[in-house]
Amino acid sequence: MRLPxxxxxxxxxxxxxxxxxxxxxxxxxxxPDLVMLVVILLALTRIRPELVLGTAFLSGLVVDLLGSxxxxxxxxxxxxxxxxxxxxxxxxxxGQFAVALWVGILTLIGVVLxxxxxxxxxxxxxxxxxxxRLILVVPLANLLLGGLLGPVFxxxxxxxxxxxxxx
Amino acid sequence: MxxxxxxxxxxxxxxxxxxxxVLLMTFDVRLQGGGVVGVLRTGTQTIIAPVQQAASYxxxxxxxxxxxxxxxxxxREENIILRRELAEAEASLVGVRDQLARLEHFEQLYRMExxxxxxxxTVANVIGRPDAFDAALIIDxxxxxxLVVGQPVVxxxxxxxxxxxxxxxxxxxIVPITADRQALTVIVGDQIGSLLSQVATDEMRLEILTAxxxxxxxxxxxxxxxxxxxxxxxxxxxxxxxxxxxxxxxSTKVDLFVNPDTLRLVVVLAxxxxxxxxxxxxxxxxxxxxxxxxxxxxxxx
Numbered sequence: 449m450r451l452p453x454x455x456x457x458x459x460x461x462x463x464x465x466x467x468x469x470x471x472x473x474x475x476x477x478x479x480p481d482l483v484m485l486v487v488i489l490l491a492l493t494r495i496r497p498e499l500v501l502g503t504a505f506l507s508g509l510v511v512d513l514l515g516s517x518x519x520x521x522x523x524x525x526x527x528x529x530x531x532x533x534x535x536x537x538x539x540x541x542x543g544q545f546a547v548a549l550w551v552g553i554l555t556l557i558g559v560v561l562x563x564x565x566x567x568x569x570x571x572x573x574x575x576x577x578x579x580x581r582l583i584l585v586v587p588l589a590n591l592l593l594g595g596l597l598g599p600v601f602x603x604x605x606x607x608x609x610x611x612x613x614x615x
Numbered sequence: 616m617x618x619x620x621x622x623x624x625x626x627x628x629x630x631x632x633x634x635x636x637v638l639l640m641t642f643d644v645r646l647q648g649g650g651v652v653g654v655l656r657t658g659t660q661t662i663i664a665p666v667q668q669a670a671s672y673x674x675x676x677x678x679x680x681x682x683x684x685x686x687x688x689x690x691r692e693e694n695i696i697l698r699r700e701l702a703e704a705e706a707s708l709v710g711v712r713d714q715l716a717r718l719e720h721f722e723q724l725y726r727m728e729x730x731x732x733x734x735x736x737t738v739a740n741v742i743g744r745p746d747a748f749d750a751a752l753i754i755d756x757x758x759x760x761x762l763v764v765g766q767p768v769v770x771x772x773x774x775x776x777x778x779x780x781x782x783x784x785x786x787x788x789i790v791p792i793t794a795d796r797q798a799l800t801v802i803v804g805d806q807i808g809s810l811l812s813q814v815a816t817d818e819m820r821l822e823i824l825t826a827x828x829x830x831x832x833x834x835x836x837x838x839x840x841x842x843x844x845x846x847x848x849x850x851x852x853x854x855x856x857x858x859x860x861x862x863x864x865x866s867t868k869v870d871l872f873v874n875p876d877t878l879r880l881v882v883v884l885a886x887x888x889x890x891x892x893x894x895x896x897x898x899x900x901x902x903x904x905x906x907x908x909x910x911x912x913x914x915x916x
Contacts, residue, residue, distance in 0.1 A: 462666070465663070466663070466666050467674075469663075469667055469745060470667060470671045470675075470678075471674045471677065471678060472746075473742075473743035473744035473753070474674070474678035474682065474743065474744070475681050475682060476747075477681075478681075479747040481746060481747065483746075497623060498623060498624055498625060498628055501625060501628050501629060501632060502632075505632045508636075509639075511745060513655055513656045513659035514659060514660060514663060514745050514788075515749040515751050515788070516745070516749060516750070516751035516780050516781075516788055517749055517751075518639075519642070519652050519655070520635070520636035520637065520638070520640040520643065521636070523632070523636045523639070524633050524640075527629060527636070528629065528633070531625060531626075531629045534625060559748070562748060563748070569644065570796065573749070573790075573795075573812070575815050576750055576793070576794070576817070577815060579748075580815070582747050585747075
């Protein structure tokens with residue numbers, strides 16, 4: 449029996465949010481953005497693009513609501529990143545390394561957007577003492593995780609064991 | 616190669632979502648985190664809190680282990696420093712006990728009683744942070760422990776950390792002073808100034824607009840009695856740059872005593888003693904119930 453895609457995506461997103469807040473909230477040297485990673489990887493699945501955008505926006509809203517920054521900031525960033533991911537996903541479909549690189553670049557775009565839009569709206573706390581390090585570390589961590597987990601994630605969500613198997 | 620195939624309604628949808636996001640941000644700025652946004656925030660945190668607390672039980676040992684391994688060399692140095700400080704503290708404790716005994720003796724002699732200005736303290740564990748770019752801390756105590764929005768938070772040494780931004784029944788979000796958009800009113804010597812966060816550094820900027828005398832390296836920065844958010848006399852940091860007044864204005868840098876990134880335990884102060892003045896009231900428990908773990912005498916004003 450196959451589980452509905454919506455349930456799988458919701459479970460993965462909840463897991464990503466909780467892991468982000470608890471585990472990676474305490475280990476500051478390893479700093480992926482799991483929610484952004486899931487949002488990017490959703491673009492590789494067969495889920496309708498409109499649903500991917502909506503899910504990205506809602507995921508961003510939840511992260512905003514759990515934190516102290518402006519409501520809507522991450523929602524805009526995640527939706528934009530998801531849109532770019534949908535428009536460029538063919539680049540990732542050529543191999544596992546390409547998936548990793550694609551995820552890394554999109555995350556870099558995401559964190560730069562986050563800092564830029566946040567600063568425009570007076571969120572100077574985003575420009576903390578580690579901002580330069582984080583702008584590099586977060587995409588690198590997502591790049592590694594994206595390369596490792598991306599193909600598996602697509603297979604699980606789409607229920608297709610042959611998807612993203614590169615020879 | 617960018618995919619230029621038509622993708623249904625993705626672009627109009629993206630534009631709509633961006634407009635919606637900007638509207639939400641504008642509302643949040645205008646409402647200053649309160650109103651509908653505050654209710655939404657509290658609601659979401661209430662839903663996530665049980666899962667988060669359950670996860671933190673499993674995650675904390677792993678996080679501690681990784682943290683310890685990555686800071687092994689620092690921990691050894693810290694251990695040596697702490698042993699030295701402990702020896703000094705034990706020596707001064709003997710003196711303090713003697714003074715307390717004398718104080719008690721004089722209080723009995725003159726039939727004095729406590730003024731009733733004790734500040735309740737709630738010790739809480741830091742169980743998470745929203746993400747790498749958000750400096751807020753999530754703690755495992757909430758309204759059921761007597762926490763209210765706006766209460767000051769210090770570390771276990773009494774150094775200023777920040778304030779409670781939002782609170783649910785079992786958790787609360789703390790915004791450190793380094794991430795707060797509002798300046799903190801402080802006192803250096805007898806001069807009152809404002810402490811402001813700076814971009815890309817954990818140092819803060821001290822500005823005194825009615826400066827009469829210079830501020831020197833090593834001068835301690837304390838919370839002021841003028842501050843609406845903190846009781847007076849809490850240590851915040853030290854001045855790290857000499858500065859002299861120019862046209863009655865003085866500006867210098869302050870190194871904080873607390874690094875919010877490394878905090879595992881914090882203490883929430885039940886201040887002001889009357890919580891109605893600290894909050895709009897929506898986060899209060901029915902009947903204003905307050906549960907605190909310890910009670911100490913403070914110098915709150």
